[in-house]
Amino acid sequence: MSVRYDDEKLCHSFEPIHVEDVEDRTHESLHLLLDRKGPGHEFLGWMDLPLQSPEEFEPLSRVAEEIKSSGDLLVCVGIGGSYLGAKAVIHSLFPENDRIRFAGHHLSPLELSRLLKELENKDFYINVISKSGTTTEPGVAFRFLKQLAEKKYGKETSKRIIATTDASKGALRTLSEQEGYRTFTIPDNVGGRFSVLTPVGLLPVLATGGDLKKILKGAKAGYQQGSLDDRQNPAFRYARNRKILWKNGKAIEILATFEPQMHYLAEWWKQLFGESEGKEGKGLYPASADFTTDLHSLGQWIQEGTRNIFETFLVIEHYETDLAVEKSRQNLDGLDYLTGKKMSWINRKAYEGTRQAHEDGGVPVSAFYLDRLDEENLFELLVIFEFAIAIYGYTLGVNPFDQPGVEAYKKNMFKLLGK
Numbered sequence: 182m183s184v185r186y187d188d189e190k191l192c193h194s195f196e197p198i199h200v201e202d203v204e205d206r207t208h209e210s211l212h213l214l215l216d217r218k219g220p221g222h223e224f225l226g227w228m229d230l231p232l233q234s235p236e237e238f239e240p241l242s243r244v245a246e247e248i249k250s251s252g253d254l255l256v257c258v259g260i261g262g263s264y265l266g267a268k269a270v271i272h273s274l275f276p277e278n279d280r281i282r283f284a285g286h287h288l289s290p291l292e293l294s295r296l297l298k299e300l301e302n303k304d305f306y307i308n309v310i311s312k313s314g315t316t317t318e319p320g321v322a323f324r325f326l327k328q329l330a331e332k333k334y335g336k337e338t339s340k341r342i343i344a345t346t347d348a349s350k351g352a353l354r355t356l357s358e359q360e361g362y363r364t365f366t367i368p369d370n371v372g373g374r375f376s377v378l379t380p381v382g383l384l385p386v387l388a389t390g391g392d393l394k395k396i397l398k399g400a401k402a403g404y405q406q407g408s409l410d411d412r413q414n415p416a417f418r419y420a421r422n423r424k425i426l427w428k429n430g431k432a433i434e435i436l437a438t439f440e441p442q443m444h445y446l447a448e449w450w451k452q453l454f455g456e457s458e459g460k461e462g463k464g465l466y467p468a469s470a471d472f473t474t475d476l477h478s479l480g481q482w483i484q485e486g487t488r489n490i491f492e493t494f495l496v497i498e499h500y501e502t503d504l505a506v507e508k509s510r511q512n513l514d515g516l517d518y519l520t521g522k523k524m525s526w527i528n529r530k531a532y533e534g535t536r537q538a539h540e541d542g543g544v545p546v547s548a549f550y551l552d553r554l555d556e557e558n559l560f561e562l563l564v565i566f567e568f569a570i571a572i573y574g575y576t577l578g579v580n581p582f583d584q585p586g587v588e589a590y591k592k593n594m595f596k597l598l599g600k
């Protein structure tokens with residue numbers, strides 16, 4: 182177990198009467214999930230994914246290896262759950278990898294033009310990812326990218342495009358079969374935002390250097406923690422705390438980290454939580470902050486603004502790469518008091534100081550500690566978050582596995598586009 186949830190101080194701030202009531206409801210919700218009897222139970226395939234064995238991924242590992250060893254760029258085309266898991270993991274673990282690009286998660290002519298221009302002079306693979314196979318943003322981007330690939334590679338194009346989509350439905354499946362692309366399947370019972378442990382997340386992550394065995398080890402540890410039928414289960418405690426805070430008028434949760442490499446992890450978390458809990462007039466607004474950067478912008482608001490927020494920190498305990506401050510000749514910058522101190526230690530003190538300040542300012546705080554930033558810790562955390570939001574959704578009485586509200590903007594857009 183490398184991921185630890187610390188909510189001790191937070192729990193002391195709760196009135197016992199609030200805890201008891203919510204604790205029972207959370208326990209029922211955990212059971213609803215484990216017994217697979219709650220709303221949306223047909224989308225619980227994500228619960229089985231952490232228990233897969235590396236052998237089950239052989240074809241996927243082979244393609245990932247082919248891309249990795251080619252030295253070519255990999256362009257991942259997808260939006261929402263079809264790109265955030267891979268982006269979160271790659272940005273956290275391999276930020277130095279300059280052979281991955283993401284497209285299809287926006288409608289910007291500027292960004293897409295820039296990418297197409299860059300690709301003119303480079304060799305590339307495309308991994309187009311869409312569960313429905315009909316999403317507009319990746320569909321449009323893929324049309325441009327496919328045309329460029331066809332111009333460049335002619336008949337060889339089909340060797341350079343890999344589609345990750347539904348087993349039988351959707352335009353992407355039909356197109357892939359007609360064009361002879363290699364395909365990987367997103368299981369029917371796994372929703373997009375829960376798909377990081379399917380080919381959706383794993384092909385890009387493995388092609389970028391991720392270690393499958395470590396990934397599955399971490400995911401299994403997350404499963405063991407998140408599915409534990411015990412009130413010490415961190416996903417259970419986190420869900421219960423969120424419910425108590427929501428019931429007591431908190432509207433916004435800020436997921437805050439002191440590690441910029443975890444920026445996209447928070448973006449992944451925002452989709453996972455936002456789409457799962459924000460419905461029927463209920464749910465917390467999942468927001469995020471990058472510290473210490475945002476302490477110089479949002480810090481004022483968090484410290485003294487409307488008291489409808491609480492904060493969850495993501496903290497890395499040990500850094501493999503570190504720097505120590507060296508003594509200067511004249512101490513002109515006044516920083517000699519830090520001589521010999523490591524950056525990780527300074528970062529930790531910034532966290533401790535911030536946490537105390539925010540607690541003093543009336544912000545309820547808890548934290549997830551990761552022993553280090555690697556595949557095992559990261560996937561353990563991702564799976565704990567998946568369990569937590571499923572349990573929390575059930576405490577609210579909503580179906581955490583649908584997202585009916587996302588259709589509203591699409592309807593209007595399609596009308597305006599003349600679809």
Ligand SMILES: O=P(O)(O)OC[C@H]1O[C@H](O)[C@H](O)[C@@H](O)[C@@H]1O
Nearest residue numbers: 261262263311312313316373587
């Ligand atoms: O994978 P796709 O079918 O292209 O869907 C991509 C994303 O878009 C939708 O609008 C949903 O709200 C998301 O949950 C989903 O992850």
